[in-house]
Amino acid sequence: MEREITIALRFKLAIGDVTLNEIVYRLKELRDRLMLQILGEILKSYDDLICERLSQTKLYPSKARRGLGWHLKRGDPDARLCRGRKVRKRGYRRNLRHVSTVFGVLKLPTRVVECCKCGAFYTPLLSALKIGRYARRESNFEHEIIEAVIDTNYRRLIDGRSIDISVGGIHNVVVGSDVDHVYQEPVSIETLSAIMADETGVKQHRGRKGELRAVIGVTTAGRVEPLGTFTNIEWPEIERTIKERIKEAEPYNIPFVYDGEPGLDDFLADVAQSQRCTWHGPRGLYHALWEDGLKKKESQPAIDKIKHLVGIELPEGDFELLKEEDKAPVKTQYDASKAQVQELIETFRQRGYAHGASYLENLSERMFTHIEMWLKSGVIAPKTTSLLERVFREIGRRLKKIAWGWSDKAVTKLSKMILLKQYSRAKWEEYWKHKLGIKGHFHINIASVSIVTM
Ligand SMILES: [Zn+2]
Numbered sequence: 001m002e003r004e005i006t007i008a009l010r011f012k013l014a015i016g017d018v019t020l021n022e023i024v025y026r027l028k029e030l031r032d033r034l035m036l037q038i039l040g041e042i043l044k045s046y047d048d049l050i051c052e053r054l055s056q057t058k059l060y061p062s063k064a065r066r067g068l069g070w071h072l073k074r075g076d077p078d079a080r081l082c083r084g085r086k087v088r089k090r091g092y093r094r095n096l097r098h099v100s101t102v103f104g105v106l107k108l109p110t111r112v113v114e115c116c117k118c119g120a121f122y123t124p125l126l127s128a129l130k131i132g133r134y135a136r137r138e139s140n141f142e143h144e145i146i147e148a149v150i151d152t153n154y155r156r157l158i159d160g161r162s163i164d165i166s167v168g169g170i171h172n173v174v175v176g177s178d179v180d181h182v183y184q185e186p187v188s189i190e191t192l193s194a195i196m197a198d199e200t201g202v203k204q205h206r207g208r209k210g211e212l213r214a215v216i217g218v219t220t221a222g223r224v225e226p227l228g229t230f231t232n233i234e235w236p237e238i239e240r241t242i243k244e245r246i247k248e249a250e251p252y253n254i255p256f257v258y259d260g261e262p263g264l265d266d267f268l269a270d271v272a273q274s275q276r277c278t279w280h281g282p283r284g285l286y287h288a289l290w291e292d293g294l295k296k297k298e299s300q301p302a303i304d305k306i307k308h309l310v311g312i313e314l315p316e317g318d319f320e321l322l323k324e325e326d327k328a329p330v331k332t333q334y335d336a337s338k339a340q341v342q343e344l345i346e347t348f349r350q351r352g353y354a355h356g357a358s359y360l361e362n363l364s365e366r367m368f369t370h371i372e373m374w375l376k377s378g379v380i381a382p383k384t385t386s387l388l389e390r391v392f393r394e395i396g397r398r399l400k401k402i403a404w405g406w407s408d409k410a411v412t413k414l415s416k417m418i419l420l421k422q423y424s425r426a427k428w429e430e431y432w433k434h435k436l437g438i439k440g441h442f443h444i445n446i447a448s449v450s451i452v453t454m
Pocket of ligand 1: 072074119
């Protein structure tokens with residue numbers, strides 16, 4: 001079915017005064033309202049077509065009514081669908097149907113028909129458009145709301161579009177989303193070079209402090225693969241959930257990186273190899289030396305030294321395969337750093353800093369394991385720890401801005417969305433395309449734009 005829309009726009013222009021900026025400014029103002037009206041016209045015309053086909057059964061064979069006229073059988077206690085596809089037009093509903101769209105609120109007149117078979121009254125346009133009976137918004141709108149929320153600029157989206165959605169409304173959009181599905185697909189350890197986990201605090205209802213925990217994978221190509229986020233769920237249960245997604249049962253020698261959370265020491269022990277992050281090493285050393293009675297000024301040189309040793313320089317790039325020729329300098333530096341840490345431990349002992357010495361000894365055991373692993377396997381994630389830190393800082397920052405006072409469910413879903421949007425673009429787009437049901441059933445293009453002088 002093909003139709004043409006005629007649009008008449010009228011403009012006045014002050015010759016010699018108007019600027020490009022002003023023209024664009026006014027056109028931009030017009031954009032959403034124009035789209036809203038076009039949408040309204042398309043829907044009215046669609047409504048006419050549908051009702052025509054359902055009422056003129058002599059003119060239209062049943063094939064022409066395919067996909068139209070779905071309704072519940074009148075008075076059926078089991079809410080079964082009626083097979084009747086012949087209707088009588090019964091005018092328009094008294095109230096306009098309000099639907100929030102990405103262009104603003106659409107106020108749509110909707111036709112009512114009466115089924116000739118069961119006598120039910122219904123609006124065939126809504127079922128044809130696949131809008132639920134009580135739906136008040138379309139999903140593109142939901143999409144933009146969520147994108148805007150994630151980017152923490154939803155005010156900008158709403159302002160000037162006569163859209164009214166409160167923080168509570170957004171909360172409901174988030175809670176109602178089915179983003180969980182994306183987090184149920186199986187993952188293969190084979191495609192990962194590391195798994196990481198961490199937690200961050202979130203303020204929830206009535207200022208209650210909640211814990212958001214997340215597990216992410218880093219693919220061998222260096223991309224973040226979100227594995228799951230959880231709000232106020234303990235690590236053992238998280239471990240069970242993650243394990244269910246992992247295809248392989250046998251252990252793989254990929255590192256599991258974490259920040260020393262007590263509950264994580266054996267996390268995923270049967271599929272990965274635990275490895276504590278070292279980015280808090282220097283801070284821990286400060287604490288240990290303080291226990292030995294050292295003031296900040298006195299411990300600072302040793303802390304600086306550790307900071308330097310922890311940050312062994314690795315070849316450029318976030319995540320890459322360590323090339324053979326890059327290995328030698330890394331190895332040299334690694335040996336030197338290790339020797340220096342040993343020296344420092346010895347110095348601490350001689351000076352009687354028992355806490356400092358044992359802390360450093362502990363740290364040194366795990367400090368270099370990732371480098372040893374990279375030298376062995378060639379897979380490097382030089383900024384793994386900083387990536388972990390960055391990912392969590394990012395989630396935390398956004399959640400703090402948006403999700404203040406939200407429920408566990410909302411925080412969990414929102415953090416899943418943040419991770420997908422931020423680090424798994426393709427999956428995020430796939431999710432929405434699927435959700436919006438874009439299948440090539442509607443095409444529109446601009447036939448011509450021309451000016452008629454008045
Ligand atoms: Zn019926």
